[in-house]
Amino acid sequence: MTKTRRNLILNCASLVVLFGILWLFQEYGTEYQIRILNNIAVFITLAVSYNLVNGICGQLHLGPNAFITIGAYTSALLTMSPTEKQMSFIIKPLIWPLSVIQVPFWISLIMAGTVATVFAFFISFPVFRVRGDYLAIVTLGFGEVVRVLCNALQSVTNGPLGLKGLKPYTNLWWSWSIAIFTIIVIQRLINSSWGRAMKAIRENEIAAQAMGVDPFKHLMMAFLISAFFSGVAGGLLAHLITTISPTLFTFFLTFNLLIIIVVGGLGSTTGAVIGATLFAWGGEALRVVESPMDIGPIHIPGIPGMRMVLFSVILMVVIIFARRGITGRNEFSWDWLLGKLSFGSR
Amino acid sequence: MATLGSALFEARNLTMKFGGLVAVNNFSLRLEGGELMGLIGPNGAGKTTIFNMITGNLVPTSGNVIWQGEDITGLPPHKITAKGIARTFQNIRLFADMTVLENVMVSFHYKIKASFWHAMLGLNKYRREEERIRERSINLLREVGLAHLAGEKAGALAYGQQRRLEIARALATSPKLLLLDEPAAGMNPQETMELADFVRKIRDSFNLTIFLIEHDMKFVMGLCEWIKVLDYGNTIAEGTPEEIQNNPEVIKAYLGEPKYATG
Ligand SMILES: Nc1ncnc2c1ncn2[C@@H]1O[C@H](COP(=O)(O)OP(=O)(O)OP(=O)(O)O)[C@@H](O)[C@H]1O
Numbered sequence: 001m002t003k004t005r006r007n008l009i010l011n012c013a014s015l016v017v018l019f020g021i022l023w024l025f026q027e028y029g030t031e032y033q034i035r036i037l038n039n040i041a042v043f044i045t046l047a048v049s050y051n052l053v054n055g056i057c058g059q060l061h062l063g064p065n066a067f068i069t070i071g072a073y074t075s076a077l078l079t080m081s082p083t084e085k086q087m088s089f090i091i092k093p094l095i096w097p098l099s100v101i102q103v104p105f106w107i108s109l110i111m112a113g114t115v116a117t118v119f120a121f122f123i124s125f126p127v128f129r130v131r132g133d134y135l136a137i138v139t140l141g142f143g144e145v146v147r148v149l150c151n152a153l154q155s156v157t158n159g160p161l162g163l164k165g166l167k168p169y170t171n172l173w174w175s176w177s178i179a180i181f182t183i184i185v186i187q188r189l190i191n192s193s194w195g196r197a198m199k200a201i202r203e204n205e206i207a208a209q210a211m212g213v214d215p216f217k218h219l220m221m222a223f224l225i226s227a228f229f230s231g232v233a234g235g236l237l238a239h240l241i242t243t244i245s246p247t248l249f250t251f252f253l254t255f256n257l258l259i260i261i262v263v264g265g266l267g268s269t270t271g272a273v274i275g276a277t278l279f280a281w282g283g284e285a286l287r288v289v290e291s292p293m294d295i296g297p298i299h300i301p302g303i304p305g306m307r308m309v310l311f312s313v314i315l316m317v318v319i320i321f322a323r324r325g326i327t328g329r330n331e332f333s334w335d336w337l338l339g340k341l342s343f344g345s346r
Numbered sequence: 347m348a349t350l351g352s353a354l355f356e357a358r359n360l361t362m363k364f365g366g367l368v369a370v371n372n373f374s375l376r377l378e379g380g381e382l383m384g385l386i387g388p389n390g391a392g393k394t395t396i397f398n399m400i401t402g403n404l405v406p407t408s409g410n411v412i413w414q415g416e417d418i419t420g421l422p423p424h425k426i427t428a429k430g431i432a433r434t435f436q437n438i439r440l441f442a443d444m445t446v447l448e449n450v451m452v453s454f455h456y457k458i459k460a461s462f463w464h465a466m467l468g469l470n471k472y473r474r475e476e477e478r479i480r481e482r483s484i485n486l487l488r489e490v491g492l493a494h495l496a497g498e499k500a501g502a503l504a505y506g507q508q509r510r511l512e513i514a515r516a517l518a519t520s521p522k523l524l525l526l527d528e529p530a531a532g533m534n535p536q537e538t539m540e541l542a543d544f545v546r547k548i549r550d551s552f553n554l555t556i557f558l559i560e561h562d563m564k565f566v567m568g569l570c571e572w573i574k575v576l577d578y579g580n581t582i583a584e585g586t587p588e589e590i591q592n593n594p595e596v597i598k599a600y601l602g603e604p605k606y607a608t609g
Pocket residue numbers: 364369387388389390391392393394395396436
């Protein structure tokens with residue numbers, strides 16, 4: 001049996017196991033557990049696609065929340081029924097043709113990704129004219145612009161009121177299938193000749209260009225692909241939370257994604273998956289620190305926001321003691337795992 | 347514009363000013379093809395700046411770069427590479443966190459025929475091409491004697507090996523003109539001698555024209571057929587190694603110590 005064949009079989013087997021576990025939770029799990037599992041999947045999608053620009057291309061892009069917002073609104077506006085929309089848009093009516101369109105969930109997700117990609121295309125021109133801190137500031141600015149527009153364009157976004165009462169279409173099957181699809185696509189890209197060119201730009205842009213790599217073309221490519229999946233994930237989030245508003249996807253979300261990929265291991269898809277899982281699961285598990293506690297005679301009242309303090313501490317500890325994150329730039333492989341196992345059994 | 351003769355490459359009156367500093371003044375060069383041309387001069391004379399103007403890293407203040415009759419002045423570096431001019435860097439610029447093999451494979455990317463979609467769908471057209479790129483990269487590494495290090499991180503190589511990897515990577519872009527910026531810097535005498543043989547060998551086997559900058563006089567004098575001397579941006583002399591060694595201007599400006607002059 002060749003290695004490729006073995007890996008293919010192992011990959012398929014682990015997918016079966018994963019979906020088996022998901023099915024068990026779907027049948028017997030609590031609503032709370034299912035929500036955490038959905039969150040994990042959406043954050044995996046977000047982190048893996050965000051890592052493509054930041055970790056693989058090495059560009060400090062601080063605007064994924066813009067594409068998540070665009071995706072969330074696009075998808076929400078497309079799944080709401082015309083009557084629901086008419087009832088929601090009380091200040092200004094929704095513009096035609098959005099007011100009459102209603103499409104199935106899966107089409108709304110594709111559209112969410114597509115619209116986010118179109119926006120990414122237009123802003124990639126100013127974004128990739130600059131590098132480093134300037135690029136960070138331009139992308140950060142774009143995130144803010146999108147938020148302001150969501151407030152201002154009432155006849156499209158319903159302004160500060162947001163969109164409420166979306167159908168909770170996002171379930172474990174949707175969120176996990178998309179997470180896995182994202183991982184496969186991004187990994188294929190990273191391991192292709194195009195991914196090699198992107199890494200070369202990260203390592204030394206002047207040398208990459210001297211070897212014939214067009215930096216603008218490749219950075220834009222990564223940016224658009226990343227935006228597509230961010231947009232799709234935005235659509236998933238909208239139909240998971242069922243209520244969206246301009247204040248939902250702020251820079252804070254981008255900051256969380258940054259923590260995820262840095263703690264996981266910048267430049268590693270495996271790291272992004274681990275980081276996203278720890279974040280989405282840990283975020284819930286750590287809720288206890290925000291509830292009132294009695295330690296012996298001492299009574300500590302619940303302190304909201306305590307989780308973020310803890311996250312920041314974890315981030316600092318990782319940066320100080322494991323500068324390259326949990327995985328570094330390494331990726332999971334069956335060779336590695338089987339190697340570990342056989343070594344352990346010896 | 348009329349092409350002047352059949353020159354492969356021509357630099358016409360290249361001038362580069364940085365604010366008030368004239369780093370390069372009226373530099374001209376004509377290469378017919380097949381030459382081994384040297385460029386020497388004291389530190390800060392403007393040698394690297396000339397390379398940067400040729401490869402599009404700097405746009406000359408005035409003057410033109412002509413490639414096979416076509417004016418390529420001011421084209422971006424990746425387009426100039428695609429035309430057939432490759433370079434190495436004085437301050438080594440490898441893709442340090444990528445493997446030695448990957449470093450070379452990057453250079454084949456710009457001429458890849460399969461499309462992005464072929465790659466994403468894992469179609470045979472792409473797979474075969476990737477396989478061919480891998481094979482050709484390994485062959486190139488074999489030529490520079492680095493094949494046994496193919497899986498190592500480029501940043502982990504010894505200095506002399508890094509310099510050879512830079513050359514392999516440049517060769518992988520299939521250039522007609524190769525610019526080497528101080529290829530022997532940091533090499534020991536043994537390595538330097540091997541490098542001279544190697545440069546001569548690739549010139550013949552790859553049908554190259556080579557234009558190189560080097561401080562090591564023994565290396566330049568032994569290798570190059572024609573040498574240009576730069577001082578404060580001005581071309582103060584040119585000629586065969588013998589002529590340069592005996593040129594009083596050069597001795598005064600550059601080869602101050604007689605022990606170099608006799609090479
Ligand atoms: N991008 C730049 N901006 C401003 N000044 C520059 C720039 N590049 C080079 N210079 C200046 O131009 C002059 C020529 O530099 P250059 O690097 O071409 O010298 P060189 O002949 O290659 O020297 P060395 O032998 O030390 O490599 C120097 O005075 C340098 O400081």
